[in-house]
Amino acid sequence: MKAVVMRRRGGPEVLQVEEVPTPVPGPGEVLVRVYACGLNHLDLYTRAGAQGRKAKLPHILGLEPAGEIAALGEGVAGWEVGDRVLVGAFIVCGTCEFCQAGMDNLCRRRQIIGVDRWGGYAEYVVAPAANLMRLAPHISYEAAAAVQAAFGTAWHMLVSRARIRPGETVLVLAAGSGIGTAAIQIARHFGCRVIATASSGEKLEKARALGADVLINYRQQPRFSLAVMEATGGRGADIVFEHVGSDTWKESVASLAFRGRLVFCGSTTGRWGETDLWGVFYKEAEILGSFGATRADFQAVMERVEQGIFQPVIDRVFPLEEAAQAHRYLEDRRVFGKVVLRIPG
Numbered sequence: 001m002k003a004v005v006m007r008r009r010g011g012p013e014v015l016q017v018e019e020v021p022t023p024v025p026g027p028g029e030v031l032v033r034v035y036a037c038g039l040n041h042l043d044l045y046t047r048a049g050a051q052g053r054k055a056k057l058p059h060i061l062g063l064e065p066a067g068e069i070a071a072l073g074e075g076v077a078g079w080e081v082g083d084r085v086l087v088g089a090f091i092v093c094g095t096c097e098f099c100q101a102g103m104d105n106l107c108r109r110r111q112i113i114g115v116d117r118w119g120g121y122a123e124y125v126v127a128p129a130a131n132l133m134r135l136a137p138h139i140s141y142e143a144a145a146a147v148q149a150a151f152g153t154a155w156h157m158l159v160s161r162a163r164i165r166p167g168e169t170v171l172v173l174a175a176g177s178g179i180g181t182a183a184i185q186i187a188r189h190f191g192c193r194v195i196a197t198a199s200s201g202e203k204l205e206k207a208r209a210l211g212a213d214v215l216i217n218y219r220q221q222p223r224f225s226l227a228v229m230e231a232t233g234g235r236g237a238d239i240v241f242e243h244v245g246s247d248t249w250k251e252s253v254a255s256l257a258f259r260g261r262l263v264f265c266g267s268t269t270g271r272w273g274e275t276d277l278w279g280v281f282y283k284e285a286e287i288l289g290s291f292g293a294t295r296a297d298f299q300a301v302m303e304r305v306e307q308g309i310f311q312p313v314i315d316r317v318f319p320l321e322e323a324a325q326a327h328r329y330l331e332d333r334r335v336f337g338k339v340v341l342r343i344p345g
Helices: 041-048 141-145 148-161 178-189 201-210 224-231 246-254 277-281 295-306 320-331
Strands: 003-006 013-021 030-038 063-072 084-087 122-129 132-134 169-172 193-198 214-217 238-243 257-264 286-289 315-318 336-342
Touching: 003 201, 003 320, 013 320, 030 141, 030 148, 041 320, 063 141, 084 141, 122 277, 132 295, 141 315, 141 336, 148 238, 148 257, 148 286, 148 295, 169 178, 169 336, 178 193, 178 201, 178 238, 178 336, 193 201, 193 257, 214 224, 214 238, 224 246, 238 246, 246 257, 246 277, 315 320, 320 336
Parallel strands: 169 193, 169 238, 193 214, 238 257, 257 286, 315 336
Antiparallel strands: 003 013, 030 063, 030 122, 030 336, 063 084, 084 132
């Protein structure tokens, strides 16, 4: 099969198109013919060997493949060759305390497709049948590949962790990112007022089209907490949707309302953030970590995607052969929404 293989860690140049043996599904597994695969910052970290992501080499990235079943391993029931599917990224044990409690995103024996085993930057990928989700005929492979990490993670953050309620004010940082575009739609779905930050007027106008009510250009207003307070009459945001990291952390904490919740899933600009402890305990604020999404989260998201309530935002689609260019494009932070690889059939 044709695949984008990394044989060493480094910049985008380490991604090379090669012919490698097509994997064979084992018991309980399926072989999926991949037609599209979403790009994520986790791909960038794994490629560079950053954030503790040391994949065994050679490696194939890609945690959001979508396609159709090409072959079934021994013991697989309920699926047929030709079924359209989206492959869930988290491989979980199903038996640990977290899996038993429905918190499978925290499985102690968790593996991630495209990180801990070969992923979807290829014509074929092998995955456990338990990881598959049926894909409705009207949803394109490209759209499906843009859903999982963005909407699944954002839903887990806002619904499962921050306990979003109708009428609240939600501050969405980096609204032009894939996860930011998802957060705006989820917050609006729950009847919330959305304040969006982005680095350009163009991105902010696109955020407005998705439903953002208040727009803040953080390059022009680096102390964006002041703009948040102005927009809320000094009250602040009930939920701060944070995934940027060091560059925005202090201002994010300062933007919280009394009893507000800051929920975060990443730290793209750095792992350490200055926190005004008085600003947290005085307001009885909460700081909530969030990792990935549970199977239940993702099912809730896909139901709404199928109904047309949520619309994945795709900035650009690259052919598989241009995976390195796609990585550079994502790193340049010019993106509004998701970047997707297309693997021709």
